[in-house]
Amino acid sequence: MISLGFPWALLLLPLPLLVHYLVPAHRERVPALRIPFFRRVVETVGSEPGPGSVVLGRSLLQTATGILIWCLLVLALARPEKVGQPIELSKSARDVVLAIDISGSMDARDFQTPAGETLQRLQGVKNVVGSFIEGREGDRMALIVFGSKAYVQSPLTQDLQTIGDLLNQTTVAMAGPHTALGDSIGLAIRTFETSDIDQRLLILLSDGTDTVSRMSPVNAAEIARNKGIEIYTIGVGNPEASGEDKVDLETLKQIAARTRGQYFFAQDQDGLQQVYDRIDALAPRETETLSYRPRRSLAWIPLALIAGLGLGVTAYLVLTTRQRAHS
Structure with a gap:
C-alpha cells in the first residue's frame, strides 16, 4: 500500500497558478513616437534600426515540462511511502x-x-x-x-x-x-x-x-x-x-x-x-x-524523474543551440 507521509504538501500544487494570476509579470508603458514611412527614413539616413522590446512566448512542450516538474517536486515533498503488512511485537x-x-x-x-x-x-x-x-x-x-x-x-x-x-x-x-x-x-x-x-x-x-x-x-x-x-x-x-x-x-x-x-x-x-x-x-x-507497519520512503522516485527531465531539457537546449550556430 502506498501512502503519503505529509499529504498537506499537495496543497502547494495550485501555487504557480495563484502566483500567475495574483502577481502578474511586470509591464511598463513608455511614450513612443510613430513615424510614417519608418523604413525609408532609416534607409535615407543610412542607419541600422535596433530591436524593440520582445515578449518571449512559451511552447507547449515548455509549459508541459514545467507543470510536470512542479507536480513531481510537490509529490516528493508529500513523502510517498510504501507501507508494509502489520508486524506485531x-x-x-x-x-x-x-x-x-x-x-x-x-x-x-x-x-x-x-x-x-x-x-x-x-x-x-x-x-x-x-x-x-x-x-x-x-x-x-x-x-x-x-x-x-x-x-x-x-x-x-x-x-x-x-x-x-x-x-x-x-x-x-x-x-x-x-x-x-x-x-x-x-x-x-x-x-x-x-x-x-x-x-x-x-x-x-x-x-x-x-x-x-x-x-x-x-x-x-x-x-x-x-x-x-x-x-x-x-x-x-x-x-x-x-x-x-x-x-x-x-x-x-x-x-x-x-x-x-x-x-x-x-x-x-x-x-x-x-x-x-x-x-x-x-x-x-x-x-x-506492539504493532507497527514498516515504511519505505519512495520520495527518491519523483526526484529522480525531475533530475532526468532536467538532463533531457539541458541536452535538448544544447543540441538546438549548436544547430543554430552551424546554420
Whole structure:
C-alpha cells in the first residue's frame, strides 16, 4: 500500500497558478513616437534600426515540462511511502528476578522426588526452577545466586535459555558457605533499577538463616516495598535443624508480608513444583503487544524523474543551440 507521509504538501500544487494570476509579470508603458514611412527614413539616413522590446512566448512542450516538474517536486515533498503488512511485537509487562540460595546447606541430600529418589537440595531446586523458567516466555528475568555474598548471574533479559543454562552451572557454596539473605534482596533492588516496567516480582528461595548480611532481610524488604517490588518467598529444607542449616521460615514470612507478596514452604520436589505452579497462577505472564507497519520512503522516485527531465531539457537546449550556430 502506498501512502503519503505529509499529504498537506499537495496543497502547494495550485501555487504557480495563484502566483500567475495574483502577481502578474511586470509591464511598463513608455511614450513612443510613430513615424510614417519608418523604413525609408532609416534607409535615407543610412542607419541600422535596433530591436524593440520582445515578449518571449512559451511552447507547449515548455509549459508541459514545467507543470510536470512542479507536480513531481510537490509529490516528493508529500513523502510517498510504501507501507508494509502489520508486524506485531510482544513486550514484557513484568520483570522477574530469581534469587536462589546456593549456600553450603543446599548440599544436603534430603530432597525427595515424586519417584521416591533422594536428591541434593540444589539439584532438586534446579529441576523445578528450570521448568518454571521455560514456562515464563514473554517475561524478562534476572538471576541472582547468594551464599556468603550475593551475585548477579544474569541481568534482566528475555533470553530465558541463558538464564536456565546459568542456573544449571551453579554449584553449592560457589558464593560462599553462609546465607546472605538481606544482601540478596538489596542486590535485587539494584537490579530492578535498570527496569522501566512498573510490575516487579522477586522470587526468593532459601534454606537457611541469614547470618552475614550487612542489612537485615526485613529492612531490605521495606526498601523493596517502597520501590514497588513484590516478593514471593520460598522456604526449603529443615525447619527443625540448628544454626545456619535451619530454614528461617518466620523471616521469610515477614519478607513476603512486608511487600504484599506470598510465602510458601516446600519439603520435597513435588511440593516445590506445586509452589511454582501456584506462583504461575498468582502472577501469570503479562505482555504488551506492539504493532507497527514498516515504511519505505519512495520520495527518491519523483526526484529522480525531475533530475532526468532536467538532463533531457539541458541536452535538448544544447543540441538546438549548436544547430543554430552551424546554420
